[in-house]
Amino acid sequence: MFGSDDFKDQAVWEFSFRIDDGGFSWDYKFKPPLWKSVVGRTLSKNNDVLLLDASHDEPTDGREETSAVFQSRFLEGIGPIKGVIYGYHQGPEVLKATGNQTQLKNWLRDQTGVRVYRDNVRVFNYGEPSDDWLGLNVRRINRPGDRFGTNSLVAAISLDLESSYLLKEKTNREGFDGGGAFPRFVKLVLSAFERFEHVAIDDRKALDDVIRGKGTAVAPVRFLDAMDSLKAGVKSKNIPKAFQREIDAIEREYTELRDVMVSAGTAGLNLAVIFHEIEREVDALAAAVERKLDEQSIKKQIEQIHYMLHGFAPLLRKNPAKSIFCSEVIEQATRVRKSRFAFHSVVFSAPVLTKEEPDFKIKAAPNLLVGAIGNLLDNAMYWTKVRQELDASNGSRAIRVFDSAQGR
Template identity: 25%
Template sequence: MLESKESSGSLRPKARLVHTLGSELISSEDVALVELVKNAYDADATQVTIRFNGPLKSGTGSIEVWDNGHGMTADTVRKVWLDIATPYRKEVITSESGNRRVLGEKGIGRLAASRIAEHSVITTRRTDGTETTFRIDWGQFHRDLYLDEIEVAVVEEQPKVFVSHGEASVVQGESLTESGTVVKMERLLRDWQYTDIANLRLMLERMIPPLPEGVIDSDLQAVFSVELIVPDEISELGGSVSPSDILMLPDYKMAGNVSSDGIAHLTYIERRTGAVEEITINLRVSDDLGDATRLPSCGPLTIDFRAWDLDREAFEAIKPELSQSNIGIRDYRNQIKDHAGLALFRDGFRVQPFGERGYDWLNLDLRRVNSPSLRLSNNQVSGFIFLTADLNPGLRDRSHREGLIDTPEYEDLKQVSLQILAEMESRRYKFRKRLGSGRERRSPGSGLFEKFDLSGLEALAASRKADKELVAAITETAKEVRAATSDLQEILLQFAKSATLSTLVDMVLHEGRTGLMDVDNGVRKLNIVRQRLDTFDLPEVERRIGDSLDSLGNGRALVGSLFDRLSPLAGRKRGRPQKVQLSSLTNPVSQIFAAELARQYTTLSVEVDDATVSVEPIEFQHILINLVSNAMYWVRQRPDSKRKISIRAGRDDGGSIVIYVNDSGPGVPEDKKDLIFDAYVSTREGGMGLGLSIVHTIAVEYYGGAVSVDDDGALPGANFRVVLKKRVS
């Protein structure tokens, strides 16, 4: 019998692990170079120079990254730089000067060079110190070696590079401080084309935001610049990297600070009018159930959002201020799109890939589909969100150094950003309405279909009885227009019905599934009886069948009730107004929402006059469904115990039908009361902007009435007043 033996072993990483960490976890050569620039930033450099030495072909050429930071001693190289995944930066979180929060924490950014070339030669010097040079052949890390079998020779000698009249003085010029580091990456792994360097330049332009002094806190303003040195044939890509001057001339700007308790102090600036508005917002975020009652957890932020209109009118307004006097509208749009996107800056440095062209992390393009009149697309916005590693610890990088981990803090950051962007969007929409470049809503009382009224022309033709042919032509034309108008009204009603039904989809799915669960349960019980019929006596069989039928009956009743409640909305055509009791119109609506109201702990009260009115039931119920659905959304921003909605309906002294839907939500801000009835304009995030527009269309177009937001509701939130005048007696 074998006796037990105990032994030990040790983990020995293969050398190719370094290749995995450096080459495969960094997505592109551009990102690799940015990682090296970030290392220079952590070394307190004020100037970084990236030099391209041709021919920039695979197996030849080189790329060098120079900085004037504090440099390293030979001892630091051996004990820190060569220590892969060193905890040094987690333990020492500020730069040597104490002025910068360091960007690197994982200790693997130095391996980025393995993505670019076959080997690297690093030379570094501290002020008044010796110069240290070491060479790394990245090809060794592809061989079948263990990591501790790879030797790196570290040579310490008298300075020759970082000295006056040395190579560093040629590259860095006046920024030479006789200290610094250069990483020379030789024998490139791939060809570098014109577009590759142009894309790198654009990425570097986005690294430091173009904000003038005083716009954000001074500690976020890093003294840091980057320069490119390129071959003569592409000299236009060389020189100091700076953002396009278009970024300094936005049509709209919203900037300010968000405190850790969700209070935003913002300034809105409108370039073309010179308008400046100070805004304070108490931000709240939604939980998984959609209840917006919680303080954001993302931490304090500094925000600067800039937006542009891309039409010709906006271009002509900005053109005199641009440094490129010969720029055309296509170039104008392309420059904005090149710099578009919402960028995150941690401790003064951009987090990849936030702010990259096409990286729409807030889904602005999809959001705009629902509300094209109001929302901005991703290619119209250039934004800067500033945070710090110390004050925003929940916003953490992914292991591959691009993007943030999906934490609750990150989700809150998205909601906060969208709420602030929405404030800018609503002000932009009002400006464009005044300007006349946006689609304006019809004013109450001057409905769309009134423009098709030819009664005046018919009366004029009737007075010209001598021209019978003209009278007949006008009469026939008027008849055709009335018929076409009726058809158009029917089409709009079907559209309104479809949009209204979309608000009920969640309720239908939830209650329908509940009913089907009862049916499934009944079927399951019957199957058990069938399979075990021989083992049950008759009374047991009868009992089990009875239970099964009860489950089936409950399911059928639930689904049947659901269909009954929806059936009033199923009319295919717009009929003549019917004489009905007001209560018969409001009761089905309250029943439709009963289950959802209970789920969100909302109380609905209905107070209706005992009156007979003449209306089309479907149209009346569409008004109520859209107003109640809107109220149900907004009351979720209140605690459970304060969620209330009331419906009141009756006749006024003039015989018109008046409907009030009042809620305990946050109410409608004064500056948005003239926007919310516009089609495709919604102040709720993700809303399509159709519900209140449908209410307006039915009340004004079909009943010659009006819709307004009143201030005297019994509940403290929004109080919608709808008046129906025509055809209601």
């Protein structure tokens, strides 16, 4: 029978951290079952750079602004944050290796979640079975292999009562009030969880590969390569044509399924941007109406929303491959981000759009290309902010898209 500490010892991952005026410090342990090809390891860093979660880039209560890197002023009214995360792998092979699979599963069912404590007194209802105050499960939908859901984590966040004066508990004692410093608090904690996931990703993949029986030196056989070999074998052995038609049908269905999944994945990555940008434009329109701006200004706001919606529509449709100019792809990807560039004071440059570089055609599904370029632009916007803050630079943030064939 496991004791209370034994359950924690069965965690495959352990991550403890502290966020205070001195910066971000953490310790990481990977403790896999005793399988010969998986090796545990430990890491630690003091005063590390903490990159803030980029899922919401709007200011909260004015202390955070739109920074991409943690600064000590973000702890005002929150105080130092300490946390410990125990991560569990609930695959049957890993659970069996504990020697007490049933007891551990029952314990995880009751204990998983992210709890919050203030002066060692628990703040409810954080960490209850139905609670996901950090949104970990939603984040995991598109990247299940990289993220941890609440049912795989037993975590505790600790605060100091006196220092966390801007975190006000609700009158019914069910968590903190959603305003004030709470959005900052969520962002800081979620950013620490993101660092844990980033540090653990290689170890998680190594463990999953062993469970699936994949050797590290053996590359997986690509589906289309396997189909080519199968077709060649069918032809050389004079197999009846009926089998050839069945093989062609399998390949066709696989390709269709792959294209649908890729399109769905691309749409999913862009949906957050879509809703975020449209909401911002609607807010701007409401503000224009409230300020009783002239009809021309209001009309311009409405046209911008129509313009964005028409730009988003191709991303959500499945398009066949066709020849399309590079300039069209870049123009569609940037069209829906122009207001975002302006909001964040980002200078955007694409020489192919200004005819400074020659245009050229690409044969591909346009919506997938637009989605891919759009994702790169979103990432670039985040990293320009990080670079600006790390370099303590007051210069403009800038993104440039150019043809790599031009020798740059």
